Amino acid sequence: MSKAPRSRRAIVLDPADHVATALVPLAAGQVVDGITLAADIPAGHKFARRAIPTGTPVLKYGQPIGRATTPITPGQHVHTHNLISARAGSGN
Amino acid sequence: MTPPIVFPGYPRPDGTAGTRNILLVLPTVACSAHVATQIAQAVPGAIALPHQHGCAQIGDDADTTLRTLAGIASNPNIAAVLVVALGCEQVQATDLAHAVRQAGKPVETLGIQQAGGTSAAITRGAALLQQLAAQVADQRREPCPLDRLILATECGGSDAFSGLTANPLVGLIADRAVDAGATVIVSETTEFIGAEHLLPPRGATPEIGRQARQMVIDCENTCCRYGADLTGSNPSPGNIEGGLTTIEEKSLGCLCKAGSSPINQVLPYAQRPTTHGLVLMDTPGNDVESTAGMAAGGASLILFTTGRGTPLGCPIAPVLKIATNTPLATHMAENIDFNAGLIADGKLSMDKAADALWQLTLAVAAGRLTAAERLGHREFGIRRTAPTL
Numbered sequence: 276m277s278k279a280p281r282s283r284r285a286i287v288l289d290p291a292d293h294v295a296t297a298l299v300p301l302a303a304g305q306v307v308d309g310i311t312l313a314a315d316i317p318a319g320h321k322f323a324r325r326a327i328p329t330g331t332p333v334l335k336y337g338q339p340i341g342r343a344t345t346p347i348t349p350g351q352h353v354h355t356h357n358l359i360s361a362r363a364g365s366g367n
Numbered sequence: 368m369t370p371p372i373v374f375p376g377y378p379r380p381d382g383t384a385g386t387r388n389i390l391l392v393l394p395t396v397a398c399s400a401h402v403a404t405q406i407a408q409a410v411p412g413a414i415a416l417p418h419q420h421g422c423a424q425i426g427d428d429a430d431t432t433l434r435t436l437a438g439i440a441s442n443p444n445i446a447a448v449l450v451v452a453l454g455c456e457q458v459q460a461t462d463l464a465h466a467v468r469q470a471g472k473p474v475e476t477l478g479i480q481q482a483g484g485t486s487a488a489i490t491r492g493a494a495l496l497q498q499l500a501a502q503v504a505d506q507r508r509e510p511c512p513l514d515r516l517i518l519a520t521e522c523g524g525s526d527a528f529s530g531l532t533a534n535p536l537v538g539l540i541a542d543r544a545v546d547a548g549a550t551v552i553v554s555e556t557t558e559f560i561g562a563e564h565l566l567p568p569r570g571a572t573p574e575i576g577r578q579a580r581q582m583v584i585d586c587e588n589t590c591c592r593y594g595a596d597l598t599g600s601n602p603s604p605g606n607i608e609g610g611l612t613t614i615e616e617k618s619l620g621c622l623c624k625a626g627s628s629p630i631n632q633v634l635p636y637a638q639r640p641t642t643h644g645l646v647l648m649d650t651p652g653n654d655v656e657s658t659a660g661m662a663a664g665g666a667s668l669i670l671f672t673t674g675r676g677t678p679l680g681c682p683i684a685p686v687l688k689i690a691t692n693t694p695l696a697t698h699m700a701e702n703i704d705f706n707a708g709l710i711a712d713g714k715l716s717m718d719k720a721a722d723a724l725w726q727l728t729l730a731v732a733a734g735r736l737t738a739a740e741r742l743g744h745r746e747f748g749i750r751r752t753a754p755t756l
Binding site: 283286288296297298317318319320321335336338339340341353354355358359360361362363364365 | 526527528530531560561562565587590591594595596597598607609610612613614615616619620674692694711713
C-alpha cells in the first residue's frame with residue numbers, strides 16, 4: 276500500500292487498476308486525480324479511472340474483482356449495477 | 368541478539384500460555400445448557416458456554432462438534448473445566464474430560480439424569496465448581512515467551528476500508544508475532560475465494576500451498592453444489608453499502624490479514640496447530656463460527672477488524688476490535704479498541720499504527736480488558752456440516 280500512488284481523496288492500489296477508491300465522500304463533477312466524477316461516490320466506493328468494456332475483468336489490488344456488465348466510462352461509480360462476481364456461481 | 372519478547376500469561380502444561388484464566392462450565396449438549404448456566408453463577412467470573420449442539424448429529428458434523436467442544440475446553444485461557452452432561456446424549460462427557468486432562472488441567476463431570484434432576488444437578492455442580500476454583504486459586508501470571516501464544520485474526524462487517532487500513536495493519540502484527548515465535552491463525556475460507564491463486568506461493572512447502580488453494584476450491588464447490596451463489600450472503604448487504612461489490616474484492620482485502628509470512632500449516636475447523644508461525648484454518652466467513660473454531664484451535668487472543676461495526680466477543684478469549692474507518696470509531700466508540708481509520712485519514716502512518724497496535728495487543732495479552740469484554744459480548748456458535756437428524 277505504501278508504494279501505491281495516493282492522494283488525500285482517493286487511492287489507487289496498483290498501477291494496473293481500473294478503479295480508484297474514494298477515501299472521503301466525493302461529489303459528482305469533482306475532478307479527482309484528473310478524472311471528472313460522473314456520480315457521487317461514497318467513502319470506500321470505487322470509480323473508474325479508465326474505460327472498461329462490457330465483459331472485461333475489472334482490476335483492483337492489481338487482481339480481477341469481477342466483470343463489467345455494461346460499458347463503464349472514466350469517472351463512473353463502479354459497483355453492483357455494473358460489476359458482477361465471476362466466482363462461486365455468480366456471473367454465469 | 369535481542370532477548371525474546373515475553374508477556375505476563377498463564378503457562379499451561381501443553382506448552383501454551385493463556386491471556387486469561389477462566390473457570391469453564393461446559394454443557395455437552397443443548398439439553399444441559401440451562402443447568403450449566405445456573406451452575407456458573409456459583410463462582411464469580413466462571414463462564415458457562417451454552418450451545419445448540421451435541422446430539423442427533425452425523426459423520427463429520429458430529430466430529431466437528433466434539434472437536435470444537437474439546438478444543439474450547441483445552442484452550443490456553445481455561446484454568447479448569449466442569450463438564451455438565453445430560454446423560455443420554457451423543458457427545459460424551461468422558462471424551463471432553465479426557466481432552467482437558469490431556470491438556471493437564473483439573474476437570475470434573477456431572478450428569479443431570481444421574482444427579483436426579485435440574486435442582487440436584489445445580490446444587491452438586493455448584494459444589495464441584497467451588498472445588499475446581501479452589502484448585503486453581505493460586506495460579507498467577509508469569510513471564511511467558513511469545514512462542515506460547517496462539518493469536519487469531521478475523522474480519523467482520525467488512526467495508527472497502529478493511530483492505531486498505533485495518534487488515535494490512537493486522538497483517539503487520541501477524542508478521543511481528545510470527546517473527547517473535549508466536550502462532551497466528553488466519554481463517555474465513557469463503558473470503559479467500561478470488562484470492563486463492565495468491566496462496567500457493569505462500570506455502571512453506573509446495574504441498575502446503577496446494578492444500579491452501581484446494582481448501583478454497585472445496586469451499587466454492589460447496590456453494591455451487593447447493594445450486595446457489597453468494598449473492599446477498601457474501602458480500603453481505605452491509606459490505607456492499609460499505610463499497611465492497613464482489614467476493615473477489617472482499618477476499619483480496621481479507622487476505623491482507625495474513626501479512627507476508629509463509630503458511631506453515633492448513634488446518635481443518637477447530638484443530639489445534641502443531642507448528643508455530645502462520646497457519647490457515649478452514650472456517651466459514653461467519654464471524655461467530657470462525658472465532659469459535661479458532662478458539663477451539665487454541666487461540667487465546669483474537670484481533671478483529673470491522674468497518675461496519677461488529678460488537679462480537681468470544682466467551683473464552685479477548686477480542687481486540689479494530690475499526691477500519693474513523694466515522695465508525697467515532698459512532699460506535701464503546702465497541703472499538705483501536706482506530707485504524709487514522710491511516711486513511713493521513714494522520715497515522717501504517718508503521719506507527721503497527722507499533723501502537725502491537726503494544727495494545729501485548730497489553731491485552733497481559734490482561735487489559737477489551738471493549739467486547741467490558742460490554743459482556745460472548746457470542747459462540749459451532750460450524751455445522753450436515754443437517755440435524
